[in-house]
Amino acid sequence: MTNIDYKVIVGLEIHVQLATRTKMFCGCELIFAAEPNSRVCPVCLGLPGALPVMNKQAVEFAILTALSLNCKVAEFTKWDRKSYYYPDLPKNYQISQYDLPIGSTGFIEIPLPDGKVKKIRIRRVHLEEDAGKNIHSEGNFSQVDLNRAGTPLLEIVTEPDINSAEEVRLLAIELQRIVRFLGVSEADMQKGHMRFEPNVNLHIKKDNNEYKTPITEIKNLNSFKALEKSVAFEAQRQLAEFLDSGKVMQSGNKKTLGWDDIREVTVLQREKEEAHDYRYFPDPDLVPVVVNKKWLVEIKTKLCELPLTMQNRFVSEYGLSDYDAGVLTADKAAAEFFDNTVKAGGDAKRICNLVTQTGLKIANEKNCKVSQLGISPQKLAELAKMVEAGQISATASVTIFEKMTQSESAPQQIAESLNLLQKSDEGELEKIVDEVIAANPQAVEDAKSGDKKSKKANGFLMGQVMQKTKGTANPQVVAKILSSKLNKGI
Amino acid sequence: MGQKKIDIEQVRQVAKLARLALSDAEIVQFAVQLSAILEYVEKLNQLDTSKVEPLAHCLPINNCLRTDEIKQSLGTEKTLANAPQKDEQFFLVPKILEEPGGL
Ligand SMILES: [Zn+2]
Numbered sequence: 001m002t003n004i005d006y007k008v009i010v011g012l013e014i015h016v017q018l019a020t021r022t023k024m025f026c027g028c029e030l031i032f033a034a035e036p037n038s039r040v041c042p043v044c045l046g047l048p049g050a051l052p053v054m055n056k057q058a059v060e061f062a063i064l065t066a067l068s069l070n071c072k073v074a075e076f077t078k079w080d081r082k083s084y085y086y087p088d089l090p091k092n093y094q095i096s097q098y099d100l101p102i103g104s105t106g107f108i109e110i111p112l113p114d115g116k117v118k119k120i121r122i123r124r125v126h127l128e129e130d131a132g133k134n135i136h137s138e139g140n141f142s143q144v145d146l147n148r149a150g151t152p153l154l155e156i157v158t159e160p161d162i163n164s165a166e167e168v169r170l171l172a173i174e175l176q177r178i179v180r181f182l183g184v185s186e187a188d189m190q191k192g193h194m195r196f197e198p199n200v201n202l203h204i205k206k207d208n209n210e211y212k213t214p215i216t217e218i219k220n221l222n223s224f225k226a227l228e229k230s231v232a233f234e235a236q237r238q239l240a241e242f243l244d245s246g247k248v249m250q251s252g253n254k255k256t257l258g259w260d261d262i263r264e265v266t267v268l269q270r271e272k273e274e275a276h277d278y279r280y281f282p283d284p285d286l287v288p289v290v291v292n293k294k295w296l297v298e299i300k301t302k303l304c305e306l307p308l309t310m311q312n313r314f315v316s317e318y319g320l321s322d323y324d325a326g327v328l329t330a331d332k333a334a335a336e337f338f339d340n341t342v343k344a345g346g347d348a349k350r351i352c353n354l355v356t357q358t359g360l361k362i363a364n365e366k367n368c369k370v371s372q373l374g375i376s377p378q379k380l381a382e383l384a385k386m387v388e389a390g391q392i393s394a395t396a397s398v399t400i401f402e403k404m405t406q407s408e409s410a411p412q413q414i415a416e417s418l419n420l421l422q423k424s425d426e427g428e429l430e431k432i433v434d435e436v437i438a439a440n441p442q443a444v445e446d447a448k449s450g451d452k453k454s455k456k457a458n459g460f461l462m463g464q465v466m467q468k469t470k471g472t473a474n475p476q477v478v479a480k481i482l483s484s485k486l487n488k489g490i
Numbered sequence: 491m492g493q494k495k496i497d498i499e500q501v502r503q504v505a506k507l508a509r510l511a512l513s514d515a516e517i518v519q520f521a522v523q524l525s526a527i528l529e530y531v532e533k534l535n536q537l538d539t540s541k542v543e544p545l546a547h548c549l550p551i552n553n554c555l556r557t558d559e560i561k562q563s564l565g566t567e568k569t570l571a572n573a574p575q576k577d578e579q580f581f582l583v584p585k586i587l588e589e590p591g592g593l
Contacts, residue, residue: 020558027561036579040569041561057558078546085509087583100546134586143580146569277507288552 006204008235010168011160014175015153016185017130017193018061023150024129025052025095032191036145044150046091052285058127058152059289061184063299065154066103066125068178068306073296077102079286082278087144088132098280101126109308110167110174115322117308120171121159128153160199165232168198169224177307181332189223196221200234201249204242212249213238218257218266230259234266310335318348327356333369334360340377346384354384358401373405383411390474396420422474426481429465429473433481436464447486458482495528496521
C-alpha cells in the first residue's frame with residue numbers, strides 16, 4: 001500500500017483592463033465594439049516617429065490598486081520594451097514594466113466559505129499595454145483589429161499561496177470586487193476586462209518522500225468558471241500523470257496549456273522550439289515615473305473602504321448574515337446605498353431585504369444601479385420604519401417601493417393613496433375580531449380544542465378578519481387580539 | 491579575449507527573433523562585426539560603476555503625463571490606407587495557426 005497525500009499549489013496572473021477613457025499612451029478612445037480599426041492613431045499603430053505619452057489616470061489607477069492590495073508603491077519606475085512578433089502587436093514590442101513594477105510585495109485577503117479569511121501574497125503589480133485582436137476566420141487570412149492595441153492593463157501576480165480551484169475562483173471574485181469598488185475597472189468578464197493565467201502544480205507526499213510535479217501554465221482564461229474548472233482539472237491530471245510516470249519538476253519542463261471550454265480539458269499548446277527571449281530593455285521613448293509623497297497622498301485620498309472590510313462591518317455592526325453582507329457588497333452602489341439608508345434610520349435587516357429582494361430586482365430590470373432608482377436613502381429608511389411600526393405589511397412595502405421609483409411622493413403618501421396602510425388600532429380591530437368570533441362558533445371551538453384542527457381554525461379566523469378589513473389589518477395585532485380572546489375562553 | 495563575443499548560432503537566433511532572413515555569409519560576417527562591437531563596448535567594464543545608479547533614461551526629466559482626454563483617431567479608412575493586405579475593416583495577415591506566447 002502506498003500512502004499518498006498531495007497539496008495543490010497555484011500562483012495566479014491576472015490582467016485587469018483599466019477604466020480609463022483613452023489608451024495607455026495615446027488619446028484614442030476606449031470603447032467596446034467600435035468599428036474595427038477605427039480607434040487607432042500613429043502611436044498605437046507603431047508608426048515611425050510617433051511618441052507615446054503616459055495617461056496620468058492609468059498610472060493613478062495602477063497606484064490605487066497597488067495600495068489597496070497592500071503593496072509597496074515604487075518611488076521610481078520606468079517602462080520597458082518586451083519584444084516579440086505577433087500580428088496583433090504593431091510595434092513588435094509591448095510596453096511593459098520589467099524590473100521596477102509600480103507595486104510589489106503586497107497581499108489580498110479572500111473570504112473562505114467557512115467564514116475564515118485567507119491571505120494571499122501579491123508578488124507584483126505592473127502596468128502594460130494590451131495587444132490588438134486577431135480574428136481567425138475562414139480562408140487563408142487572419143483579420144487584425146487594432147482598436148484594443150494600447151489599452152491600459154494592470155498585471156497582478158500572486159505568490160503560489162493558493163491551494164484549491166475554489167480558492168482561485170474566490171480570489172478572482174474578490175479582486176473583481178476590489179477593482180470595481182475602487183472604480184479602476186469595470187471588470188466586466190463578458191468584455192474581457194479580466195483575464196487569468198494560473199500556474200499549477202502539486203506537492204505530493206508519497207511513502208515519506210516529497211515530490212513536486214512539473215508546473216503548467218494555463219493561458220488566457222476569461223471566466224470564473226473556466227478558471228476554477230481548469231485548475232481542478234489540471235490538479236487531477238497532474239496527479240494521474242505523476243502516478244503513471246513519476247515525472248517531477250525540473251528546470252525547463254514547465255508547459256503551457258490552453259483550456260478547451262467545450263470538452264472541459266486542458267490542451268497542450270504547441271511549444272516554440274526555443275524558450276522565449278523577450279529582450280527587455282528600457283523604452284527610450286518614455287521617461288521614468290517618479291511617485292513623490294505629495295502625489296501619493298493625493299492618490300490615497302481616493303481610496304475607499306474595501307469590500308471585505310465593508311462586508312465584515314455589515315455583519316459586526318448591523319448584525320447581517322455573512323451571506324446578506326456578501327450580496328450587498330458584491331456591488332458598491334448597493335452597499336453604499338444600504339449603508340446610507342441604515343444610517344438614515346431603520347432596521348438593518350429590513351433595509352437589507354428591501355434593497356436585495358426588491359431594489360436589486362428593479363435595478364436589474366431597469367439595467368441601472370439600485371442607487372439610481374430615484375429613491376433617496378432617507379425615503380427608503382422611512383419605508384422600512386413604516387414596516388417596523390406595523391403601518392404597512394412587508395408585502396405592501398414591495399408595492400410601495402416599486403411606486404417610489406416612479407414618483408416623488410413620500411412612502412406614507414403612497415401607502416395612503418393605495419390604501420395600503422394597516423389598521424393597527426386595537427380598539428377598532430377588536431370589534432372586528434368579536435364579529436368574526438360570533439359568526440364562526442365551530443371554528444372557535446376547533447381553535448380552542450388544542451388538537452390538530454386548532455391551527456387550521458386559527459388561520460381561518462385570521463383570514464376572516466383580514467377579509468373584513470380588505471387586507472388592511474395589521475396581522476400581528478390581529479393575531480395578538482385573537483389569541484388573547486381564544487385563551488380567555490371568551 | 492580571443493574568443494568571439496557572439497558565435498554563429500547566437501547571430502542566427504537573434505536574426506530569427508528579429509525576423510531577419512540572413513544568408514550564411516551574412517551570418518558569418520555579422521558574427522565577426524557584432525563581436526568587434528561588443529569587445530569595443532566592453533572597455534566600459536574597466537570603469538568602476540559600483541557606486542553609479544543604473545540609468546533608466548538619458549534625459550534628466552520624468553513624469554511626462556497627459557490627462558485622460560479623447561483625441562481624434564485616424565478612422566478605419568486611413569488606418570488601413572497603407573496596409574499591404576486588407577479588407578473593408580481589417581488588416582489581413584497570413585493565417586495564424588499558433589496562439590500567442592506573449593503577454
Ligand atoms: Zn492611438
